[in-house]
Amino acid sequence: MPVKDYRKKISLSESGPGDAGKTGSWRVVRPVIDPDVCIPGRRNAPACYICWLYCPDGVISRSVPPRIDYQYCKGCGICAEECPTKAITLVEESSFIKE
Amino acid sequence: MQIIETGNTAAALGVKLARAQVIAAYPITPQTPLTEKLSEFIESGEMKAEYIPVESEHSALAICIAAASAGARSFTATSSNGLLYMHEQIQWAAGARLPLVMCVANRGVGAPWNIWNDHQDSISQRDTGWIQIYANDHQQIIDSVLKAFCLAEEVMIPVMVCYDGYILSHTHMPFDVPDSETADAFLPPYQPPYALDPADPANLNTVTMPECRPDVRGDIAPGYMEIRHLLQHDLIEAIPALMRVEERFRAVFGRGGNPYIEPYRCDDADYIAVSLGSLSYQLHGVVDALRAEGVRAGVLSVHLYRPFPDKIIVEALDGCSGVIVFEKALSYGYQGPLCSDIKSALYRHAQGRPFVTNYILGLGGREITTQDLYEALKASCSPDGGAGEETRWIGLKLHTRGMQT
Numbered sequence: 001m002p003v004k005d006y007r008k009k010i011s012l013s014e015s016g017p018g019d020a021g022k023t024g025s026w027r028v029v030r031p032v033i034d035p036d037v038c039i040p041g042r043r044n045a046p047a048c049y050i051c052w053l054y055c056p057d058g059v060i061s062r063s064v065p066p067r068i069d070y071q072y073c074k075g076c077g078i079c080a081e082e083c084p085t086k087a088i089t090l091v092e093e094s095s096f097i098k099e
Numbered sequence: 100m101q102i103i104e105t106g107n108t109a110a111a112l113g114v115k116l117a118r119a120q121v122i123a124a125y126p127i128t129p130q131t132p133l134t135e136k137l138s139e140f141i142e143s144g145e146m147k148a149e150y151i152p153v154e155s156e157h158s159a160l161a162i163c164i165a166a167a168s169a170g171a172r173s174f175t176a177t178s179s180n181g182l183l184y185m186h187e188q189i190q191w192a193a194g195a196r197l198p199l200v201m202c203v204a205n206r207g208v209g210a211p212w213n214i215w216n217d218h219q220d221s222i223s224q225r226d227t228g229w230i231q232i233y234a235n236d237h238q239q240i241i242d243s244v245l246k247a248f249c250l251a252e253e254v255m256i257p258v259m260v261c262y263d264g265y266i267l268s269h270t271h272m273p274f275d276v277p278d279s280e281t282a283d284a285f286l287p288p289y290q291p292p293y294a295l296d297p298a299d300p301a302n303l304n305t306v307t308m309p310e311c312r313p314d315v316r317g318d319i320a321p322g323y324m325e326i327r328h329l330l331q332h333d334l335i336e337a338i339p340a341l342m343r344v345e346e347r348f349r350a351v352f353g354r355g356g357n358p359y360i361e362p363y364r365c366d367d368a369d370y371i372a373v374s375l376g377s378l379s380y381q382l383h384g385v386v387d388a389l390r391a392e393g394v395r396a397g398v399l400s401v402h403l404y405r406p407f408p409d410k411i412i413v414e415a416l417d418g419c420s421g422v423i424v425f426e427k428a429l430s431y432g433y434q435g436p437l438c439s440d441i442k443s444a445l446y447r448h449a450q451g452r453p454f455v456t457n458y459i460l461g462l463g464g465r466e467i468t469t470q471d472l473y474e475a476l477k478a479s480c481s482p483d484g485g486a487g488e489e490t491r492w493i494g495l496k497l498h499t500r501g502m503q504t
Contacts, residue, residue: 001253001255001292006293008321009329010326011321013315014299014314020308
């Protein structure tokens with residue numbers, strides 16, 4: 001049986017953004033990183049990345065400073081909970097709606 | 100090579116010839132000697148496979164699911180409450196489309212606790228999406244195991260090979276064991292269409308939305324309902340696929356024929372007894388006795404129970420005026436499941452419909468005497484099927500109805 005046919009018979013999910021659609025729309029609170037408090041941001045060097053490690057959706061980059069892909073971030077808040085310097089704040093999504 | 104051995108050994112030899120790569124099983128009577136035999140084969144180096152001992156049947160099947168997901172030919176076996184303990188994983192294996200093979204040495208289920216033969220265990224797993232084959236003797240057990248791997252891997256649906264506990268599992272009978280070169284010619288190494296690969300990671304069978312969705316490549320991936328519809332479609336397609344397997348088997352081994360049913364004196368029969376497993380052969384003698392009295396009776400043994408070969412069964416029953424279904428299982432609160440299935444098939448496909456009566460017998464190993472079968476079948480070989488309730492019990496010793504004795 002060709003793999004192409006077999007893939008249609010099962011649910012197979014590969015790593016990468018967007019396997020369940022643009023899940024950013026699920027978000028109620030938005031994690032916002034303060035680069036002056038975040039360790040890589042403060043030191044201007046790759047370090048820590050606890051948020052990258054814990055993010056269950058893999059939407060935080062290992063960059064300086066780390067960036068969150070809001071197209072897919074569901075706003076679970078695990079990054080804010082785990083951040084050792086409390087650099088991540090959960091902000092109500094409604095406050096980003098422009099009047 | 101002709102040998103005289105038990106049904107469990109016949110199954111183990113089939114698994115060895117199939118070169119199963121991973122075996123995980125938990126011992127339960129009457130399946131235990133099968134898995135003991137396999138562990139002996141592996142321990143002695145006769146068979147190259149991983150034998151993974153587990154703490155439960157649920158884990159046994161979970162390991163087989165994982166092994167098959169990684170591309171290994173995998174096997175397990177169980178009976179009775181062990182099979183019921185697997186129930187969640189049984190459904191999973193079918194939905195995950197893994198070509199597992201499992202032997203079920205049929206045994207009654209608790210409560211009350213019982214270790215003897217009936218078909219309630221595997222029949223209760225009828226609706227899980229597995230293919231179910233019932234063997235009538237030792238030769239059919241070893242042959243069915245080999246065919247089961249071949250069929251499972253062609254259609255990517257798991258197969259249960261069911262045989263009567265004790266009556267077949269523990270009795271010694273002569274049967275032919277093919278040599279491994281011939282078996283290899285019939286069943287080449289498993290080529291999985293997909294196998295988990297650390298270099299290209301994937302999650303299998305994760306939460307699947309009611310609707311279709313674009314996957315990471317942007318292709319539209321099936322939703323839950325598409326995946327389930329394909330399972331149903333492919334199960335129906337497994338009926339002709341089994342004939343292809345049978346033809347290949349016959350070309351290689353020189354035996355085989357009809358993989359769906361085994362009719363005995365059915366061609367001109369007015370009354371046909373239908374059953375699963377070794378009981379069918381016991382009924383042969385009963386039919387011979389009735390024929391000697393001038394009653395045109397026959398026996399139809401059903402080998403493939405799921406997918407249900409309804410048209411093939413109705414063709415075999417065509418022209419008879421009565422169908423008498425003998426069952427070692429019951430859909431409690433209604434009737435024997437095979438009886439319901441036969442009636443459903445007749446409703447759809449038959450021209451003139453015969454009457455259908457149902458006997459429940461042999462539950463929990465209650466002895467089935469040939470005299471009882473003879474009397475029951477004789478009573479039903481009349482135009483009205485023998486007056487009485489549609490579902491009748493054979494072999495009851497106490498009158499338990501209404502708790503009045």
